[in-house]
Each structure stands twice: as C-alpha cells, then as structure tokens.
Amino acid sequence: MPEFIAELLNRNDIFTASTIMEYWGGLVTTVQLVFLSLVLGLILAIPLAIMRTSKNPLINMPVWLYTYVFRGTPLLIQLYIIYYGLAQIEGIQQTFWWDIFREAFYPALLAFTLNTAAYTTEIIRGAIVATPSGEIEAAKAYGMSWALRMRRIILPSAARRAVQAYSNEVIFMLHASAIASVVTLVDLTGAARNIYSRFYAPFEAFIFVALLYMALTFILVFAFRKLENYLLRHQRPVSG
C-alpha cells in the first residue's frame, strides 16, 4: 500500500510532499476554526435563545435585533467588516486588541462565532417554543421553579427537537468557512487556491479539497446520527 501511494506521488507534479503539507495545514486551520466557532456559538446561543423566548421586550428585542442583523447579512460581508473594518479604527494598533485582531484567525473566528450563534439561537428558540404545554404544566404541578423547569424539562426536550436542524447548521458552517481564505487565512480552500495558482491545475487542486470537505462532512453526519440515537433513544421500539 505505501508503495502504491509513493508511486502515485512520483507520477504527478502537484501532489508532492510540500503541497500535501500545505493541505494538511489548511485542514488543521479549517477544523480549528469551525470547531471553536461552533462551540463558542453554542455556548452563546443557549442563554440567548432563552432570552429570545422572554415576554419582556427589553430582554427579547435586543436578541431579536442581533439575530436579525447576523442572519440578514452575508457572512462574507460580516467577515470583511470585522477584518478590514476594525483595522481602520484610529489608534487600534496601539491597544491590546491589536494583538488579537492583527492575525486573520481571530477576526474570522469572531465573525463565524457571531454568525453561527445567531442561527443557533433561532433554532433553539423554535425548539423551546414548541415544547408541549402538557410537559410545562406537569412540571409546574410538581412545584418546579422556573430555573429547574428550564434545566430539567424544557431544554432537554428542546435539544431533542433541535438536533436535526442543528446538524444542518454545523455542516453549513463547515462549508461557509471556505470564505476564510479571502482574509489571507490558509484554510483548506486557501491551500487549494494557492496550489491552483501555482500549477494552473484547477481540477486536481479543487477536487482534492472537495474530497476532504466531503470526508469531514461524513464524520459530522456520523457523529450527529450517534447523538440523535442517544437523545431519541426513548422513541425506539422496545426490543424482545
């Protein structure tokens, strides 16, 4: 098997050790960026979704405005504003913020996190609103406080309803991360673009990277199927 791969590598100009390393670096960047933005986005989204279901407009409206702005504008524009816009603020280069925003990674992470948090907030809000009223009434009848009800009844129930929609959001986020290369980050797409422009070989450069994205998606789909099986285990027919 290694001989077969070595022979394949010898017979082409494009997939040399150095380009494979460039793709590997791109894969690491993509996975880091997508994973961190999804984790941070989810942590932000849960309290925001609870706030979004509040009947008090002072709590509800700011979150509504946030999700409206971030779902209402393209991610590419948000990335441009955060990456190029922040650098134009007078004097930012002298503050500690510049240590963070100088590199392309953190502006991209910020844009992706805020974007996915907005979508996830709306997904979770929808699931919370759809909680059957019987479950809430039963919890109240047990004398549960609001916080306990939220923690034990509403959020677990909402998680089961949200998981399918959220798996789509995760996959969209992976693919949306391809735009990170416009702000000089060498993610998977950035690596493919560099290699394409070096060898003028669009098919090899982009089809290889497409396969890598498909492999990542496959892993995500598999992980979410496991998660769904776990969350919805009560719906399975009793065996035996």
Next chain:
Amino acid sequence: MRKMIVAASVALAMMAGVANAQERDLRIAFDVPYEPFEYKDENGELTGFEVELAEAMCEEMNANCEFVIQAWDGMIPGLLARKFDLIMSSMSITPERAERVLFSEPYYNTPGGWFAREDFDTDVTDMDAMEGKTVGVQRGTTMDTYVTEEMGGIVNIKRYTTADDMVLDLEGQRLDVVFVDYPVGEQTILGKEGFKEVGEPVKLGQGVGVAMRKRDEELAEEVNAALATLKEDGTYDTIMEKYFAYDIKM
C-alpha cells in the same frame, strides 16, 4: 491615425529607395486602455509606449502597419483567426501561451517593487533582518513565485486576491511590506500619504514579447531583428524615457 499615416509614408519613402524591398502589410493588435502602454490621448489618437515602439518597429521593417483594437479575451483567438498578425499588448511570455503562439524576444519587463509604510527601515535583501516580517503578495503572480522561492520559510507570506485588499492590510499594519508589480504599486501605494518605496525594483519572469502565429517564423525573425536594432540605436530608450521613470528594457 495621423501617426500611422506618417509611419506608413515613411515606410513607403524608404522602400522607394530600396528597389528590391517588398511592401508588407501587417496588422497589430492592442487592448486599450492600458496606460501607459497603449491608450487614446485627448484627441482620440492611439498612443503609448507599445504603440510608439510598434510604429518604430514597422518603420524598421519597412512594413505598412495597421493598428487594430482588440479586447484582451479575444487576443489569441483573433490572432489565430487571422484578424491580425501581431499582438503587442503587454502579453507576458508564459509556457502556457507559448504553446499556442510564437513569441519574439522579450521587449520589456516591469519589475516587482517593494513598498512599505514610512516607518519601515529594514533592508529587504538582508534575509536576517527580514526574518519574521510579514510580506504581502498577489496570489499566483511572478512576485508571489519570487517571494515563495527566495524567502519562503524566512518571512511570513500573505497572499491576496486583489491588490486593493493587500494595500488595506498594509495601511492597517497587518503587513510590514508588500511586493507588487511596480506600476501597480506606484499608482495605488505611492499615491497615498505615509508610504514609500524600499529597496530596488526586482526584475522577474520572462518579460513581455510580441505574439505571432506559430507558422510565421520568418516574421518572428524580422521582428526580433527590428527590435534588436531599436534597442541598440537608442530609439527604444527615447520612447521608454518618455513614459517611464525607471528601466523596463529587456
């Protein structure tokens, strides 16, 4: 138009003196505007560095030249379809193009230039001093290839799709220095306050040549001979100095 008639009549006058010279009709294609290489002046007349060089070349070759305006996309197809015989429109010699057309010897090459903010005081040729600096280039250009090959692993290279994005990051202090096509840097960077050119311009790539059909080998020889004469007798330098403050001669 007037210049072309002058060129043509000069060519005719010279031919009258040379009895056995054959009159040759040549059509030369330009993509306008591409200042200062080919553009129309305020009277609508075609002019520029390559246009004047073409006029001098036609005179040298005793040819009766007609200038054709052709959009860039259709350049090579138009040449192959015999809509014109020569392209003198800043076409860089590349192996990919050389498979379809015949190039003359290169007649100019714009260098890559180093540009930075005014406070930058590192010598760009000193690899020790440059270590860890962030350099911006346009992806896939000859400047990209140069920096990647000469300084890869020493400097931190950032690749941009457009020159505009790169200039923004130079302004925003994300880049220490950029390496771009000299005329581009001269226009977009030096025009702004607080920037300067650093180091010497670097000559890159194979340069720009006259493109012809592959079968026109005799014509290519004549073109090469004419260009060589112009480069030697000072005509080339006179035209170049009219349009450029720096050397693009090859």
